[in-house]
Amino acid sequence: MKQVPHEIHLCEDCAQQYLNQDEPSPASEPEEGMMVKLQLDAGDKELAELDKNVCPNCGISFREFRSQGRFGCPHDYVVFGDELEALLENIHDERQHCGKVPKRAPSDSQRQYQLIKLRSELRKAVAEESYEEAARLRDEIQAMETALSQGTGDAD
Amino acid sequence: MELDDLTHTSGEWLRGTGPEADIVISSRIRLARNLAQFPFLSRSDEATRAEIEGLLHQHVSDLRLPQPLTYLDVQKMEELDRRFLVERQLISRELCESSGARGVGISSGENVSLMVNEEDHLRIQVLRSGLALEDCWEEIDRIDDSLEDKVTYAFSEQLGYLTACPTNVGTGIRVSVMLHLPALVMTKEIQKVYQALQKIHLAVRGLYGEGSQAMGDFYQISNQVTLGKSELEIIGEVKDVIPQIIGYERKYREALVKEKRRDLHDQVSRAYGILRTAQTISSEETMHLLSSVRMGINLGLIDDLEIPTVNELFIHTQPAHLQKLRNSALESGERNVARACYLRERLASSNDVP
Ligand SMILES: [Zn+2]
Numbered sequence: 210m211k212q213v214p215h216e217i218h219l220c221e222d223c224a225q226q227y228l229n230q231d232e233p234s235p236a237s238e239p240e241e242g243m244m245v246k247l248q249l250d251a252g253d254k255e256l257a258e259l260d261k262n263v264c265p266n267c268g269i270s271f272r273e274f275r276s277q278g279r280f281g282c283p284h285d286y287v288v289f290g291d292e293l294e295a296l297l298e299n300i301h302d303e304r305q306h307c308g309k310v311p312k313r314a315p316s317d318s319q320r321q322y323q324l325i326k327l328r329s330e331l332r333k334a335v336a337e338e339s340y341e342e343a344a345r346l347r348d349e350i351q352a353m354e355t356a357l358s359q360g361t362g363d364a365d
Numbered sequence: 366m367e368l369d370d371l372t373h374t375s376g377e378w379l380r381g382t383g384p385e386a387d388i389v390i391s392s393r394i395r396l397a398r399n400l401a402q403f404p405f406l407s408r409s410d411e412a413t414r415a416e417i418e419g420l421l422h423q424h425v426s427d428l429r430l431p432q433p434l435t436y437l438d439v440q441k442m443e444e445l446d447r448r449f450l451v452e453r454q455l456i457s458r459e460l461c462e463s464s465g466a467r468g469v470g471i472s473s474g475e476n477v478s479l480m481v482n483e484e485d486h487l488r489i490q491v492l493r494s495g496l497a498l499e500d501c502w503e504e505i506d507r508i509d510d511s512l513e514d515k516v517t518y519a520f521s522e523q524l525g526y527l528t529a530c531p532t533n534v535g536t537g538i539r540v541s542v543m544l545h546l547p548a549l550v551m552t553k554e555i556q557k558v559y560q561a562l563q564k565i566h567l568a569v570r571g572l573y574g575e576g577s578q579a580m581g582d583f584y585q586i587s588n589q590v591t592l593g594k595s596e597l598e599i600i601g602e603v604k605d606v607i608p609q610i611i612g613y614e615r616k617y618r619e620a621l622v623k624e625k626r627r628d629l630h631d632q633v634s635r636a637y638g639i640l641r642t643a644q645t646i647s648s649e650e651t652m653h654l655l656s657s658v659r660m661g662i663n664l665g666l667i668d669d670l671e672i673p674t675v676n677e678l679f680i681h682t683q684p685a686h687l688q689k690l691r692n693s694a695l696e697s698g699e700r701n702v703a704r705a706c707y708l709r710e711r712l713a714s715s716n717d718v719p
C-alpha cells in the first residue's frame with residue numbers, strides 16, 4: 210500500500226468541509242422512492258455537456274439521470290463518478306461505504322474500508338482541532354497500513 | 366397460504382407484544398439489492414424484467430426460512446388484492462402501482478417480505494412487533510446472506526451496494542420504528558420531535574409512508590443516510606432516539622392523566638362509544654378515534670378491549686381490507702357504512718377475541 214500525501218489531501222477536504230458547513234443544511238431528504246432533487250446549477254452549455262456524458266452499458270445520459278433521479282445500471286456510478294461526488298456528499302455526507310460486504314468481495318476490502326474511514330475521521334479530528342484524537346488515529350492508520358503492506362492482515 | 370387466507374388474520378407484527386409495545390408498534394428493516402448482471406428497472410425492457418423476476422422468484426422460493434414462504438405474482442393480481450397487500454405493509458405502493466413482471470415472497474407470519482422488481486431488483490423487509498431492531502437485523506442479514514450465495518449483487522468497494530436511487534446506495538438499508546404518539550400530538554409537542562429528528566438526519570412520516578399524514582397519530586422514524594456508516598451504526602442511531610421519544614410521550618400522557626383526567630377519560634370514552642355505535646364512518650375518523658381508544662387502554666381508562674384487537678382494526682378498516690372482508694367492490698359511501706358495521710360487530714364481540 211502506497212503512502213498517500215496526507216497533508217495536501219487533508220487540506221482540500223477540510224476546505225470543502227468548511228464550505229459545506231456554511232451552506233444551509235439540505236432540506237429533509239425525500240422518502241424512499243421519491244425523486245432526488247439534484248442541486249447542481251447548470252446553464253445551457255453545461256446541459257449539452259451533460260447530454261454527452263452517456264453510460265456505454267445502458268445508454269442513460271447524466272442529464273437523463275438528473276431529471277429522473279434514477280440510474281440506468283450499476284455502471285453509472287463509475288461513468289458519472291465525478292459528477293456524483295457532490296450529490297452523494299450532499300445526501301449522505303460521506304463518499305465511502307463501510308458497511309456489509311458480500312462474501313465474494315475481495316477479503317481484505319473490509320480493511321481498506323476501515324482505513325478509509327479512519328482517514329475521514331482523522332480529517333474531522335484535524336478540522337475540529339482535536340489533536341489528541343488525531344494523533345491516535347494517525348497511529349492506528351499507520352499500523353493498519355503497515356499490516357496491509359506486509360500482508361500480515363489476514364482476512365477474517 | 367392463499368391471499369384470501371390473510372383477510373381475517375393479521376400479521377405477527379401487530380400482536381402488540383415486544384418491548385415498549387404500548388408505544389412502539391413495530392420495528393422494520395429493509396435492504397435494497399440489485400443483480401450485478403442486469404440494468405436497473407428503469408432501463409430494463411419487458412424481457413429483461415421477466416428474466417430478473419424469473420431468477421429472483423426461483424431463489425426467493427428456494428429460501429429456507431423459519432416460516433414457510435409464499436410467492437405471489439403481483440403482475441397477475443387484481444388491483445384490489447394489490448392494494449390489500451399495501452395496507453398490510455407487505456408491498457410498497459410502488460410495487461402495487463407499477464407494471465410488468467414483479468412479485469413478492471411473504472412468510473406465513475407476515476414478518477418477512479421480499480419484493481421483486483420494485484424500485485430495485487430486490488427489496489427485503491423484516492418486521493417485528495415492538496422495539497426489536499436487533500432481531501430484525503439478525504434475520505434480514507441471514508436472508509441476505511443466503512441469497513448472496515446464489516446471486517451476484519451489484520456492489521462496489523467504494524460505494525457499497527449499488528441502488529437505482531442514490532439515496533439508498535451504500536448499505537441499502539432503511540431502519541424504521543413505528544410509534545404511536547397521541548399525547549405528543551394532543552399537546553402539539555410533536556413539532557419539537559420533528560425538528561429535533563430532522564437535525565440529526567432522521568426522517569419522520571405517517572403510517573402509510575410517502576407524503577401521507579400521520580393518520581391515527583402513528584409516526585414512522587427512519588434513517589436517511591445509507592452511505593459511510595455500517596448497518597449497526599445506522600440501526601444504533603435510530604434505536605438511540607427511541608427511548609427519548611417514548612419517555613417524552615409517557616411524560617405527556619402522565620401529565621394529561623394527572624391534570625386533565627376527566628377530560629381525557631371523557632374523550633376516550635366518547636371515541637369508544639362512537640366506534641361501537643356509528644352507522645357510517647370515514648377512514649380518517651376511524652383512525653383518529655381508534656388512536657384515542659388505544660391510548661385509553663394503555664392508560665387503564667378502558668378495560669374491556671385488547672391492544673391487538675385495536676391494532677388489527679387499524680388495518681382491517683382500510684378500504685381494500687373492507688372490500689375483501691365484504692367480498693365485493695364498494696364505493697366510498699358504501700365503505701363508510703360497511704366500516705361502521707364491521708366496527709360494531711368487532712367491538713361488540715371484542716371480549717371473546719383472544
Ligand atoms: Zn486541512
Ligand SMILES: [Zn+2]
Binds near residue numbers: 267268269283285
Ligand atoms: Zn448505465
